Structures are given as C-alpha cells and as structure tokens.
Amino acid sequence: MDPHVRTRLILARHGQTDYNREARLQGQVDIPLNATGRKQAARLAHAMTEHAPDLIVSSPLARAHDTALEVGKACGIDVTTDDAFLERGFGPWEGLRGEEIRSRWPKEHAAWRDHRAVPGLGIEDRPDVARRVAERCRELVAQNTGATILVVGHGAATTLGITELLGLDTDTFRGIGGLQNCHRSVLEPLLADATGERMRLVSHNLAPDFI
Template sequence: MNGHVRTRLILARHGQTDYNREARLQGQVDIPLNAVGRKQARALAAAMVEQEPDVIVSSPLARAHDTALEVGKACGIDVVVDEAFLERGFGPWEGLRGEEIRSRWPQEHALWREHRSVPGLGIEDRPDVARRVADRCHQLMAENTGMTVLVVGHGAATTLGITELLGLDTDTFRGIGGLQNCHRSVLEPLYSDPTGERMRLVSHNIAPDFI
C-alpha cells in the first residue's frame, strides 16, 4: 500500500421489504423488513463477521436499522444511526408503483426517468443526495483511519453516494448499477488523488452470503 494505512468503506443496502417485492417506490416511508429481508440480513451478518467491521452506521429507517442491528449483533458492535444515510426523498410518489406515477405525473415521470430535476413535488435532486451521503462517508473515513466502516443504507442514496465518491457526475453518469437487497460494495481511498476526496470501487453488488 506504499506506506498508507488501509481504510475501507463497505456500503450495504437493507434487506427486502414488501414494497421491494411489490415494486413500489419506498423513499423515506418507514417500511419494515419482511421474512425474506430478515433472512437476508442474517446472511449479511454472517458474511460481515469475516470482514470484521470496526464501525457500523445505519440510516434511521427501520429496514436499514434492523439490517444493521443483525450485523452488529453478530459482530459484537453497537450500531450508530445517522440521518445522512436516509433514502432519497420522493415526495408524493412514495408508496406508488411506476405505472401509477407515470399515469398521474407523466411529464414529471419523464424528467425523473431522464435523471433530471423534478420541480414542485419535493423530490430530492440527485446531486443533493449524492453529496450528503458522500460527505458523511468522507467524515467517517477521516474519523476512523485504518479501520473498516460499514454503512447500511438504501438503494438510490447509496448508488448516488458511490457515484459521488468516485468523482463522477451524479446528474449524467449512469454506469453504476443499483445494489440489490443486502448486497454490498467496497471502496477504498484513491491515494493517487491529490485532493484526498476520490475513492476507488474495489467491488460492487456482492451478495449477502458471499464471504
């Protein structure tokens, strides 16, 4: 590592919920894990024992927090709740399926599908979400140098955060696939970056039972 102390960031998505199963947009609605999601969380916990995280942080929403608690219990680590890792807010679209959104808000839905700002509905812009996730990740890494930090969050917010952490344009870049339930990605600082801000993606969308 050329004299550098390795600091590692693991970003995991929560387990499955009924809204996931029904293809409903969750956003910041507080939906619990379903039976499949709880099983996925236990699988993630078993894998994380082998990864030995030093710090576990989660979104305050129950689906993420309960997933993180499973990992914390298995690893013997307390979970810290942080609102920076909330899912992207989708305003009145939360709880709806794609076809419902498209039929009621056709113009706004088209903008959203084009990854453009949607005015007037209280939907968080992609760059805003990306920055709040990435900024907090940078802080956690700085506070825990040489350690492994696990963050349990949500699909949209985490993917946008990864895009920002890699120094990519969160408005236009679409090359990072979304995390599946209880899948995880691993990032490390890019030591060749003189700004100290950019990271490299070591692995992406790792299954919960992969050790």
Template sequence: MSSAAPTRLVLVRHGQTDYNRDGRLQGQVDIPLNETGRTQARAVARAVAQNPPDLILASPLGRALETARTIGEACGLPVSTDQALVERGFGQWEGLHSDAIRARWPQQLADHREHRRVDGLGIESREGVAERFAASCLRHVGENPGQTVLIVAHGAAITLGITELLGLHTSEFRGLAGLENCHRSVLEPLSADPEGRRMRLLSHNLSPDFT
C-alpha cells in the same frame, strides 16, 4: 512498503421490505423488513462476521437500522445512526407503483428517468442526495483511518453516493448498477486525490453470502 492497515468503506443495502417486493417506490417512508429481508440480513451478517468491520453506522430508517443491528450482533459491535444516510426523498411519489406515477405525472416521470430535475413534487435532487451521502461517508472514513467502516443504507442513496465518491457526474453517469437487497460494495480512499474527497471502487454488488 507500508504495512499499515488499509482504510475501507463497505456500503450495504438493507434487506427486502414489502414495498420492495411489491414494486412500490419507498423513499423515506419508514417500512420494516419482511421475513425475506430478515433472512437476507442474517445471511449478510454471517458473511461480514468472517472479516468484521471496526464500526457500523446506519440510516435511522427502520429497514436499514434492523439490517445493521443484525450485522452488529453477529460482529459484536454497536450501531450508530446518521441522518445524512437516509434514502432519497421522493415526495408525492412515495408508496406508489410506477404505473400510478406514470398515469398522473407522465412528463415528470420521463424527466426523472432521464435524470432531469423534477420540481414541485418534493423530490430530492440527485446532486443533493449524492453530496449529503458522500460527505457522511468521507467524514466517517476520515475519522477512522486504517479501519473498516460499514454503512447500511438504501439503494438510491448508495448509488448516488458512490457516483459522487468516484468523481462522476450524478446527472449524466448511468454506468453503476444499483445494489440489490443486502448486497454490498467496497471502496477505499483514492491516494492520488490530495483533497481526500475521492474513493475507488474495489468491488460492487456482492451477494449476501459472499465471504
């Protein structure tokens, strides 16, 4: 039996922002953590530091980067950023409550909730987000075999990325709950996949203080 260390991918959603608290669609608007979010970031940092990763990457959006840097400080690790890890772009809907979106774009919102493509509003496709996020994860994992790669990013991007990494259809599969703020999931490469493009989910939506 091989004694080599396993390769692991840990995906962490950023801490709470005022947009999260108020139910606004965030997307790629660069909203900072609020005090609750900073408390959450410190909690997940303490938990992660009990079994620290080998490297930390983050979306460059401030809420993810601050969360990652809090984890990095606890683990004694620097943080690098990758633009491919940003949240899904929601175009004209960013910053709005669902009631406002429903009032102005009822059909488009219905299509969105049924995972149908919405054109003309600047909304990034599910497939596009899944492909860019998963490709980034696979690249960083592939460059660091036998190590634990921790990535701090965003709810929609992480959910779509995991779906893609599991080999599931991003427009049809709905069985994966989204991560809550500062919750995390753990994956590892799927040894049965000869192309190295699939992973398996070891744990999902672990709370910030889970060690």
C-alpha cells in the same frame, strides 16, 4: 495519508421489504423488513463475521437499521444511526408503483425517467443526495483511519453516493448498477487523489452471503 494503512468503507443496502417485492417506490417511508429481508440480513451478518467491521452506521429507517443491528449482533458491535444515509426523498410518489406515478404525473414521470430534475414535488435532486451521502462517508473515513466502516443504507442514495465518491457526474453518469437487497460494495481512499475526497471502487454488488 499513509499508503501502508488500509481504510475500508463498505456500503450495504438493507434487506427486502414488501414494497421492494411489490415494486413500490419507498423513498423515506419507514417500511420494515419482510421475512425474506430478515433472512437476507442474517446471511449478511454471517458473512460479515469473517472480517468484522470496526464501526457500523445506518440510516435511521427501520429496514436499514434492523439490517445493521443483525450485523452488529453477530459481530458484537453497536450500531449508530445518521440521517445523512436516509434514502432519496420522493415526495408524494412514495409508496406508489411506476404505473400509478406515470398516470397521475405523466410529464414529471417522463422527466424523472430521463434523469432530469422534477421541481415542485419535493423530490430530492440527484446531486443533493449524492453530496449528503458522500460527505458523511468522507468524514467517517477521515475520522477512522485504518478501520473498516460499514454503512447500511438504501439503493438510490447509496448508488448516488458511490458515484460522487468516485468523482463522477451524478447528474449524467449512469454506469453504476444499483445495489440489490443486502448486497454491498467496498471502497478505499484513492491515494493518488491530492484532494483526499475521491475513493476507488474495489468490489460492487457483492451478495449477502459472499465471504
């Protein structure tokens, strides 16, 4: 990899939804942006025009796709979708609040809160989510040397993907705060890594209107 060529990966979370506002677990339920989320997406789009990406990829879920489309419209760039950037699947818990999950699945909820695997409910394991996000990010970076790539996804999946890209243990490491709505993080390839798989975190949780 040429050290003089800068490739940047920007990972952004979608704008707010009613489920976010109501503290419901969204997972892969296809919930649209609410009025606040649309405003956040517009602010992100305005900020991104200052240093427009060369490529925009999003989760196919409407809240992420519509956020990405707002940026694409402002920057004059088409948006493609990729299932690799779907949110972590939470099975029957999707759409529920924490207290509802705790009352109906007390043991499983306790395991989840302790960051342990929850078998039998169709809840994606943390390392599986981390790998699918990180592997696709690595492919995009390898295929677009010297470009700025914007990926619009989801809170849990993106945070896990960042953890994996930094070479950290996605089962045990909890040191990366989750992205807020329409906030973004910036990563670059770690040139010192001989495997070519690790990246370094340049900025994290930048506000949607940060330029």
